[in-house]
Amino acid sequence: MNESLYPLLYSSCIPVKGANKSIICDLQNQCYIHLPNELYDIVDTLGEYSLSQYRSANDLETYLLLEKYFFSLEENRFLFFTHTPKMFPKLDFERWDCPSLISNAVIDLGTSIQFNLENVIDDLVNMGCQYLQIRSFDTLVLSDLSYRLINARIHLKDINLDLILKYYQGCKISQIKEFADLFPCISTITFHSAGFEKFYEISSHIKVTYTKTVIIDETHCGKINSEHFRANMTAFAENREWNSCLNRKIAIDKNGQIKNCPSMEFSYGLITERSIREVVLNIPEFRDLWRISKDKIQVCRDCEYRYICSDCRAYLEDPLMKPAKCSYNPYQGE
C-alpha cells in the first residue's frame, strides 16, 4: 500500500464516543458499527496523518493492527484512502434547522370529546406538519374515522399519516383497501389488541400490521430500544441540538387536551376552546421541552447512541434524567 495515503472516514460516517464504548454512524447507509473506546481518538482524527506517519509513531505490531483495522473499515465502506484529505471537510451539524413550526403530531381520538378534526389538520398543515399519528385505544370503525377525516382529505395530502387502531371483528381487508384509497397519505395502519400477529402490504406504500399487543392508553409509549434508533442525516443533526421526540411536536390527548405529548400531565387548554395554532404561536413555554437535547440529559449524554436514539420526557425519575423506560447502561455498555 502506498504509505503517503491518508485513511479518512467518509463525511457521512461520524464517530460518537460513549462512556464505555463508541460507535461510527454511517448516516448515508443508515447503520452503525461498534468501536472500542481505545480506537476512538484514532478514528476521530483520521485524515490528519498518512500511513507513513502512523508507521513512524507506532511500533511495528501496533502499526500492523491499525492498518488491518483501516482495511476492515474500508471494506465495510466507512473509510477510504486519499492523498488530499483537506478536500473532504467534515459535515457541519451546527446549522440544522427546519422550516416547519410543527413537524409532527399525535392525536388520540377518545370517546369523551368530539372536536373538529378538519380544523386541527388544517392548522397542522399550515404550520408545516409532515407526520401525523392518529391513535384510538377504544374501537373506532374505519367508516366512522373516514367520516371524521373526509373533509380534511385535501389538507392531508402533504402529510404522512400513521394510524394505530383497536382491532375489531368484521374489519375486512377490502374495507381497509377502500379506506386507504380514500386517504393515500396513509403510510401504516396498526391494529392493536388483535389476538394474532400478521403483516400485509396492501399497496406499494401502505403497510397493515395486526399485533397481539394490547394498547389500553398512552402509557404504552416511551419505551427505548435499538429498534427505534435512526442513524440518518436528519435525525442525527436534529438530535444534537433538539429533543429527539418532542421537538416541534404537538399532541391532543384522548380528553381533547392540547399537550406536548399525550402522556404528559400539563395541558395548554382544551381543543374545543382554543386552537393548536394559538398554543404554538402564543405560549412560549410550549417550546421549552424542544431544546432538551441528549447532551443535556444525565446518563444519555455519556451514551454512544445519543444522537441516533429517541427520547422520552414523559416517563422519568428526574426531569433531566434518561428515560425511565430505557434499560441500557452506557457505563457498563450493556
Ligand code: SF4
Ligand atoms: S441511555 Fe439515553 S441515549 Fe442511551 S440508549 Fe438509553 S435513552 Fe438512548
Ligand code: SF4
Ligand atoms: S415523550 Fe415519551 S410518551 Fe411522549 S410521545 Fe415521546 S416517547 Fe411517547
